[in-house]
Amino acid sequence: MKIAHHANQSLAAVLLLLFGAACGRAQAGNWIVSWGTSQQIPEPANALPADDLRDATVRQIVHLSVGGPTLRVHVSNAFGTDALHLTSVHIARPVSPSASAIDPATDKALTFAGKNDVIVPPGADFVSDPVDYPVAPLSDLAVSLHLDTPPARQTSHPGSRATTYYVHGDAVAAANLPDAKHVDHWYLLSDIDVASSARGSAAIAALGDSITDGHGATTNGNDRWTDVLAARLQANKKTRDIGVTNQGIGGNHLLTDGSGPNALARFDRDVLAQAGVKWVIVFEGVNDLGGLTVQHPISQQEHDAYVARVIASYQQMIARAHAHGIRILGATITPYVGAGHYHPDAINEADRQAVNSWIRAAGHFDAVVDFDAVLRDPQNPDRMLPAYDSGDHLHPGPAGYKAMGEAIPLNLFKK
CATH class of the missing domain: 3.40.50.1110 (SGNH hydrolase)
Structure with a gap:
């Protein structure tokens, strides 16, 4: 009986530890959307030429609402007809909401299931791994994506009222994109979540x-x-x-x-x-x-x-x-x-x-x-x-x- 009693105590202790850990994870993972935008198929006039998205970096600046110590980024292939391969995705603090320059000291690579690249199935979104990256409320964040191959059908938000910059090559960590083309639409980016306790x-x-x-x-x-x-x-x-x-x-x-x-x-x-x-x-x-x-x-x-x-x-x-x-x-x-x-x-x-x-x-x-x-x-x-x-x-x-x-x-x- 004493053995059984001790066994029950040990089991209860293990369950309590597991429950406590689960609660801790739940609190740490109290995600709320800080910025988001709806996705659609861009009209022909608002889609980027396919050649402009071949071996291309696309840098987009978004304005957050709430801040937090940890964030995650949603990339979107919601209206794509083929898998979307992003070879790298970086975040950084922009120098201005209306310029391509970032503070290189704040540049950070995102991962997806532990990898630097991600393949997003057609019709789907993909959420990055959480990253410790404190952001202030009402601050701006630059998200830079690199594509090797343009999507057959783009996923976009044409009415961004924010300027997006794009250049050929992998320039996701570049301090500036001086030769970038620019357009006032967002592409392949849907949400930024922050963790809140x-x-x-x-x-x-x-x-x-x-x-x-x-x-x-x-x-x-x-x-x-x-x-x-x-x-x-x-x-x-x-x-x-x-x-x-x-x-x-x-x-x-x-x-x-x-x-x-x-x-x-x-x-x-x-x-x-x-x-x-x-x-x-x-x-x-x-x-x-x-x-x-x-x-x-x-x-x-x-x-x-x-x-x-x-x-x-x-x-x-x-x-x-x-x-x-x-x-x-x-x-x-x-x-x-x-x-x-x-x-x-x-x-x-x-x-x-x-x-x-x-x-x-x-x-x-x-x-x-x-x-x-x-x-x-x-x-x-x-x-x-x-x-x-x-x-x-x-x-x-x-x-x-x-x-x-x-x-x-x-x-x-x-x-």
């Missing part, structure tokens, strides 16, 4: 179209509404452990594929799969409503049926988010009368009002972000306030994005 650390995913993506924002200026929100979260000691990932795609729709997959189709990858997401702000619908009558007028019955389909797509997102324990916030659709592409009339405006009424109604979304109330002109509520308008009567400019980011109540993000 803070209790209640989490992230917000912003799922949207070009108004979330930042059309009309300043290139390399990081003044989208999501950037403004991230800065406000960092300025408040109660929310500075909350990250923000911008999952906007210009031209995106709820119901049909446009620029990138429709919002419902990409919900799993762009929201549910993001590390540590506890909240999602859904700001989609203007392209659906505006595009409804671009070609020709339709009947009132067709308008009503389409509004019902838009609302049904929101309901699907709500159900999916709740199934994963994520709070979902609905953002009202902003005014767009006067927009040259959509040229909405009174019936289109009635559709917008009907959808916004549903978004605002209790019992649907967990909370409402009323961007319509923020941007509309009080004298002409179907139009954007001129001071916030980028000039096309659809997209805000930097002042409008600032107003949007500042209008979101931080108490919506209670831990």
Whole structure:
């Protein structure tokens, strides 16, 4: 009996040690997304020529939200049709958000399953091994990728509002790329996660179209509404452990594929799969409503049926988010009368009002972000306030994005 008793004690001690180690690993691995962007097949005008990606280094600069002592990088072949071979991936601190130069003392190679290169299967993302690399909140990070062979089909985020540099040869550790070509798109890069030991650390995913993506924002200026929100979260000691990932795609729709997959189709990858997401702000619908009558007028019955389909797509997102324990916030659709592409009339405006009424109604979304109330002109509520308008009567400019980011109540993000 004594032998059995000692054996049970020993077993209990071993199990306790294993449990403690597992808990330690779980705490150390409390990953939250600090920066992210949605992937799509780039339009022909936004894809890089294949020869430019043969034996090429691509250096991209991203703006983080939360900081941390450890990070990992996601590379993406989400829309590739063949395996993607990256021979090396490095990170470094850039000298400026609008130049290719890095501080070489901060350059560090990433590994993938312990190796310097990685082969990413078609349709997949690959996450680097964690690397001890302290990053400050709201800081910039340069990620340099080297490809030996160009992908048959590129995976990209065209609406970066950030400059990417590319040269031939393996220059991932080069202090500068003086002869680089440059373009304002991102390629093959989807997320940066940081490890956080803070209790209640989490992230917000912003799922949207070009108004979330930042059309009309300043290139390399990081003044989208999501950037403004991230800065406000960092300025408040109660929310500075909350990250923000911008999952906007210009031209995106709820119901049909446009620029990138429709919002419902990409919900799993762009929201549910993001590390540590506890909240999602859904700001989609203007392209659906505006595009409804671009070609020709339709009947009132067709308008009503389409509004019902838009609302049904929101309901699907709500159900999916709740199934994963994520709070979902609905953002009202902003005014767009006067927009040259959509040229909405009174019936289109009635559709917008009907959808916004549903978004605002209790019992649907967990909370409402009323961007319509923020941007509309009080004298002409179907139009954007001129001071916030980028000039096309659809997209805000930097002042409008600032107003949007500042209008979101931080108490919506209670831990």
